[in-house]
Amino acid sequence: MSFEHIVYSVESGVALLSLNRPQSLNSFNEAMHLEVREAFKRIKKDKQVRVLVLTGEGRGFCAGQDLSDRNVDPTAESPDLGLSIDKFYNPLIKAIQDLPMPVICAVNGVAAGAGANIPLACDLILAARSAKFIQAFCKIGLVPDSGGTWFLPRLVGMAKAKEMALLGGAVTAESALEMGLINRVEEDDELREKALELARSLATQPTQGLAYIKRALNQSFDHGLDEHLELERDLQRLAGQTKDYREGVAAFMAKRAPEFIGE
Amino acid sequence: MLESTYELLHVYPPVKGVQHIQLHRPDALNALNTQLLGELATVLGLAETDDSIRAVVLSGSKRAFAAGADIKEMADRDLVGILKDPRQQSWLAITQFSKPLIAAVNGYCLGGGCELAMHADILIAGKDAQFGQPEINLGIMPGAGGTQRLVRAVGKSLAMQMVLTGQAISAQQAKEAGLISEITQPELTLQRATDIATTIAQKSPLAVRLAKEAILKGMDTDLATGLRFERHAFTVLAGTEDRNEGIKAFLEKRPPVFSGR
Numbered sequence: 001m002s003f004e005h006i007v008y009s010v011e012s013g014v015a016l017l018s019l020n021r022p023q024s025l026n027s028f029n030e031a032m033h034l035e036v037r038e039a040f041k042r043i044k045k046d047k048q049v050r051v052l053v054l055t056g057e058g059r060g061f062c063a064g065q066d067l068s069d070r071n072v073d074p075t076a077e078s079p080d081l082g083l084s085i086d087k088f089y090n091p092l093i094k095a096i097q098d099l100p101m102p103v104i105c106a107v108n109g110v111a112a113g114a115g116a117n118i119p120l121a122c123d124l125i126l127a128a129r130s131a132k133f134i135q136a137f138c139k140i141g142l143v144p145d146s147g148g149t150w151f152l153p154r155l156v157g158m159a160k161a162k163e164m165a166l167l168g169g170a171v172t173a174e175s176a177l178e179m180g181l182i183n184r185v186e187e188d189d190e191l192r193e194k195a196l197e198l199a200r201s202l203a204t205q206p207t208q209g210l211a212y213i214k215r216a217l218n219q220s221f222d223h224g225l226d227e228h229l230e231l232e233r234d235l236q237r238l239a240g241q242t243k244d245y246r247e248g249v250a251a252f253m254a255k256r257a258p259e260f261i262g263e
Numbered sequence: 264m265l266e267s268t269y270e271l272l273h274v275y276p277p278v279k280g281v282q283h284i285q286l287h288r289p290d291a292l293n294a295l296n297t298q299l300l301g302e303l304a305t306v307l308g309l310a311e312t313d314d315s316i317r318a319v320v321l322s323g324s325k326r327a328f329a330a331g332a333d334i335k336e337m338a339d340r341d342l343v344g345i346l347k348d349p350r351q352q353s354w355l356a357i358t359q360f361s362k363p364l365i366a367a368v369n370g371y372c373l374g375g376g377c378e379l380a381m382h383a384d385i386l387i388a389g390k391d392a393q394f395g396q397p398e399i400n401l402g403i404m405p406g407a408g409g410t411q412r413l414v415r416a417v418g419k420s421l422a423m424q425m426v427l428t429g430q431a432i433s434a435q436q437a438k439e440a441g442l443i444s445e446i447t448q449p450e451l452t453l454q455r456a457t458d459i460a461t462t463i464a465q466k467s468p469l470a471v472r473l474a475k476e477a478i479l480k481g482m483d484t485d486l487a488t489g490l491r492f493e494r495h496a497f498t499v500l501a502g503t504e505d506r507n508e509g510i511k512a513f514l515e516k517r518p519p520v521f522s523g524r
Contacts, residue, residue: 215448234448 005032007057008039013050013203013262014196015043022058025110027066033088040095050203050262052099053195054122055106061131064113081142089114089146096121097218100211102202106195107131107173107182117144120151123214124198125182127173128191133181138168154221155181206244207262212236271299274306280317280464281457282310285324292330293323295375297350304356311360314523317464317471319360320456321383322367325449329376331397354407357382361472363463367456368392369449373431378405381412384475386442387456388434389449394442395431415482416442467505467521473497 007018017039019026026032043049056062065084096103096118105122112134119125119133127133135152137144144152144165152161156179164171173185186194202210212235220228239245244260251258273285284306286293293299310316323329340348357379366383373395380386380394388394396409404410405426414422417440425432437443447455463471473496481489500506504524512519 231448234451238448238450 001035001038003035003039005029006035006039008042010046010049012200013048014199015039015046015049015052016196017043017052017054019054019056019062021066022056022060024066024068025060025063025112026056026058026115027063028088028114029066030084030088033092036092037088037095040092040099043099050101050205050207051199052101052103053106053199054096054103054118055192055195056108058109060109060115061107061111062115062118063110064115064136085145092118093121093147100214101207102199102210102214104195104199104202106191107133108188108191110134112136114146114148117146117148117151119182120155121147126184126186126191126195126198127176127182128188129173129185130188131173131176132170133164133173133176134170135164135168138166152181155179203262204260205262206242206248206260208242209239209244212239269302269306271296272302272306277313277316279461280315281320281460282316282318283320283322283453283457285322286329287324289324291333292327292371293376294331294333295329295379296333296336297353300350300353300357304353307360307364308356310362316362317468318363318365318460320365320367320453320460321379322453322456323369323372323376325369327371327376328366328368328392329373329379330371331374331376334401350407354382361475362468363460363471363475365456365460365463367453368394368443369452373397374405374409375407378407378409378412381408381416381442384478385444385456385459386437387445387447387452387459388437388443389452390434390446391449392434392437392443393431394425394434394437395429396426397429397431399427400429413442416440465521467503467509467519468523469503469505470500470509473500 003020005019005021007016007020009016017036019032019036021027021029021032043052102124103122104124104126105119107119107125107127109128109130110132111119113136116133116135135144135148137148143149149161149165152164156164160179163169171179171181173182176182177185184194216228216232216235219231223231243263244258247258247260271286271288273287275283275285284303286299286303288294288296288299307319310319363385364383365385365387366380367387368380369389369392371393372380372388373393374397377394377396396405396413398405398409405413410422410426413425417425417437421432421440424430432440434443434446438446445455477489477493477496480492484492505519505521508521509519
């Protein structure tokens with residue numbers, strides 16, 4: 001399958017997946033969903049890939065669902081919006097969360113609707129200074145989806161989450177940083193390079209260990225302390241079996257720089 | 264450390280009384296064809312009389328415990344062919360295995376695979392496991408206990424839903440319903456199942472065998488009969504050396520050493 005609606009490349013351990021429908025602010029139609037799904041399949045299969053960078057082409061990151069795919073005829077039966085969520089958005093959010101490697105989102109411009117929530121499923125979020133996060137759902141009678149109502153309270157607290165979701169105002173990159181919604185703000189023209197730089201350094205780290213860290217943190221809000229301590233024990237047991245753990249300890253003892261292979 | 268003369272199974276030598284059998288048909292998501300079921304029946308038959316084996320752990324791969332029966336094989340059978348189906352004998356041998364069987368389930372556990380897992384006494388599943396009986400989608404129905412064991416494990420509503428819609432349930436749902444007893448991180452499912460089997464393997468094999476039999480007996484009989492069987496089994500154990508050792512060790516505050524007599 002060759003890609004038309006996304007750009008996908010792999011270089012020095014870093015997969016770059018860029019949404020590529022700039023004429024409609026990279027909003028999702030079915031074809032783009034299918035290509036993103038295919039890219040994730042390749043990432044999972046490709047042993048070379050140790051970090052994923054998710055970004056967009058043009059001036060927007062992603063404007064969510066392409067509404068021209070969704071003509072609501074006032075005389076027809078109500079559409080079932082649950083179908084495309086079940087089929088595309090939810091599996092995408094789960095795929096990002098379950099990917100056994102760090103996922104960096106480089107939000108290069110407007111992030112609206114599902115496009116504002118897909119970054120929140122990622123592990124590290126860098127945003128261009130001009131980027132804006134807009135929970136636009138409430139303006140058309142809908143509910144934030146793609147995990148929005150789940151991620152927001154966890155990231156910024158309930159008060160801010162409700163403000164964003166109920167009022168649907170644009171949140172600048174600066175205030176997103178202040179709120180703890182994202183990790184860094186970069187100048188527009190430097191964003192992609194900064195994200196790739198961070199990705200390249202992460203690609204030299206113990207990927208399997210990072211995957212376990214990600215798993216533990218992603219589940220932390222859903223567990224009581226006892227259950228979570230058990231999860232940490234289990235994941236540490238697994239981490240202790242990795243080649244990179246041995247290498248890490250050996251390098252530390254020998255006072256040399258470790259060479260991690262990600263396994 | 265593999266002692267396998269089997270084509271579709273990996274059979275490992277027992278460790279601390281636990282034998283690990285891994286379904287191994289990677290190109291077909293461990294779909295249960297006649298050969299695989301036959302091999303499994305053979306291995307369990309050998310394990311039945313091997314005193315060095317006190318419990319068996321059954322696992323599949325990371326992607327699938329077993330994704331169903333072999334549909335291609337099934338397509339070639341007409342009514343008479345199904346009537347003479349050699350698989351019935353294999354299922355029977357698996358059903359009659361008298362030692363504890365623990366299933367470590369990851370990934371797809373569907374159709375015949377789900378039925379096989381339900382033959383196990385204890386089911387441990389990774390959190391990504393999926394259990395389902397999708398036979399209805401092919402215009403057929405479960406034929407190896409799916410309509411019987413499932414309802415006993417999860418109750419009528421969920422069993423009907425699974426069997427009639429063909430839709431699978433998650434490990435979480437399976438645990439809530441009582442189909443499985445524990446959920447683990449997928450990489451640790453086998454280890455956890457093996458830990459449980461190892462614990463059981465330290466017990467008196469006679470007590471374990473009769474306790475298993477009593478539970479299974481109770482599941483398909485009325486309470487009075489089940490209680491009567493339990494009492495008889497309990498009484499039989501009174502005549503074993505292991506019972507004397509167990510009680511003596513408890514009173515002497517030391518771990519028991521069971522001989523199996």
